[in-house]
Amino acid sequence: MLLLCCLPGEIEITSRLLGAVANLPGHPQVEVLKSAAALGPRLQQPRPQCLLCLALAPSREDLASLLDVAPLLQDIPLVLVLPDEEPQTLAQAHRLRARYLTSLQRPEAPQMIAAVVGRMIEKYNRAWDTQQAC
Amino acid sequence: MSVILIVDDDPLIRETLAALVAKLGHQALLAPDLAQALALAAECPLDLVLLDVQLPDGSGLESLPALKWSPSEPEIIILTGHGDPDGAELAINNGAWDYLEKPASTQEIKLTLQQALEFRRQRRAGRSLPALDRRDLVGSSPAMRACLEVTAQAAASLANVLITGETGTGKELVAWVIHDNGPRRARPFVVVDCGCLPENLVESLLFGHERGAFTGANLPQEGLLGQADGGTLFLDEVGELPPSVQKSFLRCLQEKRFRPLGSRREQHSDFRLIAATNRDLERMVAEGTFRQDLMFRLKSLVIELPPLRERLDDLGELAAHHLERICQRAGLPPKYLAPGVLETLGRYHWPGNVRELVNVLESAVGAASGQEEISVFHLPAYFRAKLARRAVGGKSATASPDVSAPPPPQAGLTAAPAPAAPISPSRQEAADPAYPGGLPCLKDFKESLANQAERQYLHSLVRHSGGDIHSACQMAGVSRGHLYALLKKHNLTLFKQVSLQDLAAEDA
Numbered sequence: 226m227l228l229l230c231c232l233p234g235e236i237e238i239t240s241r242l243l244g245a246v247a248n249l250p251g252h253p254q255v256e257v258l259k260s261a262a263a264l265g266p267r268l269q270q271p272r273p274q275c276l277l278c279l280a281l282a283p284s285r286e287d288l289a290s291l292l293d294v295a296p297l298l299q300d301i302p303l304v305l306v307l308p309d310e311e312p313q314t315l316a317q318a319h320r321l322r323a324r325y326l327t328s329l330q331r332p333e334a335p336q337m338i339a340a341v342v343g344r345m346i347e348k349y350n351r352a353w354d355t356q357q358a359c
Numbered sequence: 360m361s362v363i364l365i366v367d368d369d370p371l372i373r374e375t376l377a378a379l380v381a382k383l384g385h386q387a388l389l390a391p392d393l394a395q396a397l398a399l400a401a402e403c404p405l406d407l408v409l410l411d412v413q414l415p416d417g418s419g420l421e422s423l424p425a426l427k428w429s430p431s432e433p434e435i436i437i438l439t440g441h442g443d444p445d446g447a448e449l450a451i452n453n454g455a456w457d458y459l460e461k462p463a464s465t466q467e468i469k470l471t472l473q474q475a476l477e478f479r480r481q482r483r484a485g486r487s488l489p490a491l492d493r494r495d496l497v498g499s500s501p502a503m504r505a506c507l508e509v510t511a512q513a514a515a516s517l518a519n520v521l522i523t524g525e526t527g528t529g530k531e532l533v534a535w536v537i538h539d540n541g542p543r544r545a546r547p548f549v550v551v552d553c554g555c556l557p558e559n560l561v562e563s564l565l566f567g568h569e570r571g572a573f574t575g576a577n578l579p580q581e582g583l584l585g586q587a588d589g590g591t592l593f594l595d596e597v598g599e600l601p602p603s604v605q606k607s608f609l610r611c612l613q614e615k616r617f618r619p620l621g622s623r624r625e626q627h628s629d630f631r632l633i634a635a636t637n638r639d640l641e642r643m644v645a646e647g648t649f650r651q652d653l654m655f656r657l658k659s660l661v662i663e664l665p666p667l668r669e670r671l672d673d674l675g676e677l678a679a680h681h682l683e684r685i686c687q688r689a690g691l692p693p694k695y696l697a698p699g700v701l702e703t704l705g706r707y708h709w710p711g712n713v714r715e716l717v718n719v720l721e722s723a724v725g726a727a728s729g730q731e732e733i734s735v736f737h738l739p740a741y742f743r744a745k746l747a748r749r750a751v752g753g754k755s756a757t758a759s760p761d762v763s764a765p766p767p768p769q770a771g772l773t774a775a776p777a778p779a780a781p782i783s784p785s786r787q788e789a790a791d792p793a794y795p796g797g798l799p800c801l802k803d804f805k806e807s808l809a810n811q812a813e814r815q816y817l818h819s820l821v822r823h824s825g826g827d828i829h830s831a832c833q834m835a836g837v838s839r840g841h842l843y844a845l846l847k848k849h850n851l852t853l854f855k856q857v858s859l860q861d862l863a864a865e866d867a
Contacts, residue, residue: 268688269688270689271689271722271724272718272721274718300717302552310580315581315586316586319547320548322535322548322550323550324550324595325552325555332577337560340560341555341556341557341560344555344557348555352527356710356711356715357741359708359710
């Protein structure tokens with residue numbers, strides 16, 4: 226299980242997000258990318274069996290960069306942190322078909338993300354175990 | 360005038376039905392067995408097939424898809440003397456128009472014929488299905504064509520859709536194709552993954568909340584229902600929707616109105632709902648964990664995605680499509696499956712369905728870097744090990760190559776293949792006389808014992824009940840449907856077979 230974290234910018238939430246995912250159940254391998262531009266080439270490489278992506282878009286420009294690689298994200302369960310909750314931002318974000326959306330405006334975001342990603346990992350591990358047992 | 364093929368091994372029934380068909384002003388073609396029926400279906404433009412189940416050369420139910428997807432794609436009505444609920448369900452799932460049990464009255468057959476022909480006339484008359492942008496929804500097997508037909512219907516309408524299917528069959532992709540081919544394609548497609556959201560979050564995320572609605576709600580939040588206004592709400596893993604939320608969601612589905620948590624005012628949202636699940640909602644309803652009224656609401660249109668093992672005809676098309684996609688994405692020259700690889704893929708049972716196939720191909724592309732052809736040895740080790748295990752355990756009908764052998768060394772590998780699988784334990788234990796096929800796993804062993812006991816019990820039950828269904832159900836303490844299913848599973852018969860003689864007599 227690989228958790229790809231796209232965390233551009235050195236902002237306060239970055240370390241909180243990393244702290245939140247560090248202790249997830251199932252201990253996924255965590256790979257951190259510093260920009261949405263780096264995410265594209267990474268997603269073009271061969272992928273592991275189970276891959277999740279956590280993407281932070283601290284600005285609308287970052288969200289636009291993520292939209293540029295949307296076709297590469299379409300098969301990957303995505304958790305997305307938006308810069309704000311304006312209707313236009315939300316409408317754009319839905320084009321990425323994220324499994325969970327939150328924003329920088331919500332101080333509780335890292336805990337919520339940890340809970341959601343934890344359940345995702347549990348679900349994918351369960352599916353993988355069932356697949357292997359058959 | 361329509362052309363109706365009557366398939367029955369009883370000449371009296373064929374003639375009686377042919378007379379009825381002629382009386383209704385249609386042309387009848389007759390076939391005493393499946394071979395002749397399939398030959399006629401391949402050559403003649405048919406509108407409808409009246410199909411018996413037990414035929415001299417096989418089961419009508421098993422040949423139903425072949426007839427259904429013959430060139431003229433006729434409607435099929437099953438007419439059988441051996442009715443059972445499972446058979447009826449199987450027939451309808453395979454595209455039969457109706458399932459009639461003999462003896463059926465002339466009136467009943469006439470009415471069903473007319474309804475089916477009218478449906479066909481309307482379908483052919485101008486309601487041709489729009490062409491779909493299928494994206495990665497690949498396949499042309501009968502099972503997939505049936506799904507695509509309903510998908511196209513769903514895209515052209517705004518009815519609620521329930522997509523069912525095992526994990527990895529592509530439920531989200533179908534939902535996306537429906538949205539993207541529909542009138543709301545320019546509006547949001549809002550995903551709610553009920554399986555991944557903590558229970559205490561679902562309600563506030565769906566409906567939204569006001570500031571101070573609950574501890575920690577420091578800011579108001581617009582719910583996903585509101586965000587889906589004018590677009591599509593995709594409720595994935597709807598079976599995981601907490602019971603506490605089901606009731607309020609049902610109301611919202613009925614009235615398109617909802618109240619955010621902590622708010623006094625209702626909001627309106629004109630969303631189109633597509634739900635998906637890999638769970639048996641009917642069973643959940645029976646167990647009391649899912650609301651029946653909500654299930655009925657979700658099921659306006661149902662798309663049942665077949666598991667990959669039931670559409671292996673699509674394997675070649677799927678593999679070619681995804682290989683091309685993976686190579687394009689990685690900027691690699693195209694790769695192809697070496698001779699024999701497709702057959703190897705076809706011997707696997709694909710519990711993870713298309714998603715697993717994509718993962719296997721992904722891994723193979725990595726392992727075959729620098730080579731144009733993907734051979735069996737480039738397939739992941741776990742996959743080859745499982746195939747080897749099945750072959751050694753005698754479960755595979757065809758001997759497979761030594762797929763557990765390690766891959767040969769290759770130059771220029773960017774992603775090394777996983778280590779080769781160790782020798783299968785069952786190979787080591789094959790010498791045990793108690794288990795000539797190798798020691799089965801505990802689950803298989805227990806299942807086999809339970810099956811034996813069940814079969815023995817059913818034999819006794821048939822004897823003790825004297826073939827009377829009521830007594831048999833009472834003695835066994837099971838429902839009629841359950842008993843039918845058990846008898847079918849063990850290929851046993853409880854009842855005297857009934858023929859269509861009555862119908863012939865009635866018509867005379």
